[in-house]
Amino acid sequence: MTTNAGNGAATAARPLSETPTKTSTKQVLAWGLWDWGSASFNAVITTFVFTVYLTSDAFGEEAAVSAQLGWALGAAGLLIAILAPVTGQRSDSSGRRKFWLAVNTYIVVGITAAMFFVEPDPSFLWLGLLLVAAGNIFFEFAGVNYNAMLAQVSTPKTIGRVSGIGWGLGYLGGIVLLLIVYFGLIQPDVGIFGITGDDGMDIRVTVLISAIWFGLFALPVLLFVPEYKGVGARRDKVGFFASYPRLFGDIKKLWNESRQTVYFLIASAVFRDGLAGVFTFGGVLAAGWFGFSPGEVIIFAIAANVVAGISTITVGLLDDKLGAKPVIMASLIGLVLAGLAVFFLHDGGAIMFWIFGLALCLFVGPAQSASRSFLARLIPAGREGEVFGLYATTGRAVSFLAPTAFAIFITIGGEQYWGILGIILVILIGLLLLIPVQAKQKQLA
Template identity: 75%
Template structure:
C-alpha cells in the first residue's frame, strides 16, 4: 500500500480501469441508475410508502410508520449478514454482471407484486414483506453495480462518472414520477380508465415502475463486459468458508489500511441517515405537513431536479478537490436543513418546500462522493467484496435511522419528532468522518 491520499493525487489504477472513458459504457451503466429510480423514488419514498401510511384501511399513520421502520430494519439485518459474501463471490466467480441481473430481476418482480396490496389491513403484511424483500435484492444488486464503477471510469473520472450515475437516478425519478402523477394519480380517471378506487392508481403505478426498471436496466448487460479482472476465477469456497475469507480480509485491512475501515464505519452511519431522509421524506410531507398524494409527487419531482443537478455538478468538484470535503460540506448542510424543518415545522408546507429541497441539494453529492471515495481506494480485484462490506457496514447499522425515527416519534408523540432522529444519525456520521485519516490508494 502506498502512503498517498485520496484527496491529493489520483488513485492508482483499479482493476479493469479503462485508459479512457468509454461514453457508451458510461451511459449504459448510468441507465441502470435511471431505471432504479422506480424503486428508490416511487416505491420506497414518494408513492408506495406514502400509500401505506396514509390510505384508510392499513391501520393509521403512526402505527404503520412504526411497522415500516421495523420492516426496513429487519431487511437491513439480512443485507448486513449476506452482502459482503455475495460481493466476494461475484469477484471470485467472474459473474458480477450475472448477479447484477439476477438481483435486478428479483427487485422488478417484488415491485410488480405490490400491485396486489389493496388498502386493507389484511394486505399490510404482504406490502411490508415485498417492500423488505425489494430492499434486500436492490442492495445486493447495488453491490455489483457499484463494483462496476472501476470498469467504466478512469481513475481521474471516477467522481464525475459516479455523480453522473446518481444524477441519472434522480432525473429518471423525475420522468417516472411525472408519468405516474399525470397518468394515474392526478386525474380522476387516468390512463386505461384507472381511478383511485381501491388504491388502483398507486397499484398500477407499481406495475409501471416494474416495467420501467426492467427496461432501463437492460443496456448495462449489453454494453459493459463481464468482470474478468484480477481475482476472477480464484478457487471457490463454500458459503460458510466465505465468512472465514471475509474475516481474513478484514484482518488484513486492519493491519495495512485502517483508514479504509474507518471510512466504512463512518459512512455506514451517515449513509443510513441519508437513506432515512428519503425513506421518511414522503411520509413526513404527507403526515406532518399535509401534502396530498399528488402534492407529494410534485414535491418529489422538484426534489429530484434539485438533487440531480447538484449531484452531477458536484461530481466535477469531487475529481478536483477529493471526495471527503464534498461529503463533509454536504453533511453539515443536511444537519442544518433538517433542524430547520423540525424547528419551523409550524410554518407548514412553505417550510418543507424550502428546507426539504435544501436537504435534497446535499443528499445526492454525499451519496455519490461516498461511492467515488471508496472506488478510489479499494484494493485491486476486491471491488465486489469491499463494496459488499460497504453495504454490510451500512446495513449493520441500518436500524439506526428507522429506530431513531420511531423512538423520537414515540418520545414526542407526533410524527415530526422523527426528524430529530434522522438529524442525530447524520450528525454522528459527520463526527466519525472527521476522525477518518486520509485514505491510502491501492498499489497497482
C-alpha cells in the same frame, strides 16, 4: 467475503490486460440505463409513492403504521448485512456477476409488480410491508453487482466521470418517471385507461408501470456489457460461514496498512445510512404529518431530485478546490440543522416542509459525492477496488440504523414527526465519527 470486497480485490489485482484501455460509449450508456431504470424503485416504491400510500390512513393510524414501516426496513437492513457476504462471494468466485445482477434485478421487478395486489385496507398492510422489505433486500443485492461493473465499463482516468453519468441518469430517470405517473395517473381524476383513485387503483397501476420501467431499462447492461472474467472470478469459492473470516481478514489487512481508511469507512457507513433515511422517509413525512396529497408528494419529489442533482454537480467543483472533508462536514451540519428545523417547525404546515425539506435535499447529494472522492484520496495505491468494495459493504452492514431509529423515536414521541429526530441522530453520530478522520494517512510504525 462480501461482493464488493471480492470485486475490489479482483479489480485492484487484475493484470493490465484485463483493464479496459478505452471507454466504450455504448457500454457506458447501457450500464447507466440500469441506474435510470432503478430510479423506479428508489423514487416510486421506497420514497414518494408506494410507502406514502402504505402509511396513509387507509392502512391504520399514521404514526403506528410509519413505525411499522421503520421496523420492516430495519429488519431488511439486518438481513442485508447478514446475507451480503454470501451473495458477494458467490457472484465473484463464480464469475457470474452479470448473471446475479439479472437474477436480483428481476426479482425486484417481480416484487414491485406484486405490490399491485396491496389494496387500501389494514388487512393488506403486512403484505405491503413484506414486499417493501423484500424489495429492498434484493435491490441491494442487485446494486452490489451493478456497482462492481463500474470498473468493467471505465478506465482509471474515466471512472469518476462514468460513475457520475450513472448517478445523473438515476436522478433524471426518477424525474421523468414521476412526471409520467403524476400527469398520467395521480393528478387527473380519470387517468390513462380510465383509471381513477378508487380502491387505490392509481397507485397500484403506478407500481406496475414502475416494474415495467425497471425491467426494460435493465436489459441494455445485460445485453451489451460482457460478463466479468477477471482475477476475482478465479478466486476460491467458500461457503456461507467461511465468507465471514475472509471478510474480517480483508478488514484486518486494511487496518494494518491504512488505518485512516478504516476510520472513514466506519464514519461514512453511519452518516450514509442517515442520508438514505432522508429520502426513504421524506415522502412519508410529507404526506403523513404535513398533509401533502399524493400529487403534491410527487411534485415535491421532482423538485427534490432537481435540487439534489444540481447541488451535487455544483458542489463537486468545490470538492477539488477545498477538499472533500470540508464539503462533507458542511453538508452533514446543514442536514442536521435543516432536519431540526423540520422537527421544531412541524406545526408550520406544508410551506415549512417545502423550505427545509428541499434544504435537506440540497445537502444529501454533495455529502454522497464528496464521500466517494474523499475515500479515493485515502486509499493506498493498488487497493482502490478492494476498499470501495468494503465501502459498500460497511454501508449495507448498518443499513438498519436509520429505519430503526425512525421507528424508535416515533414510539417514544407518539407522533410521526418524531421520526425526524431518529434520522438526525444517525447523521449526527456519523458527523462526530468523521471529525477525527484525517485526509491523509498517518505513518504507522
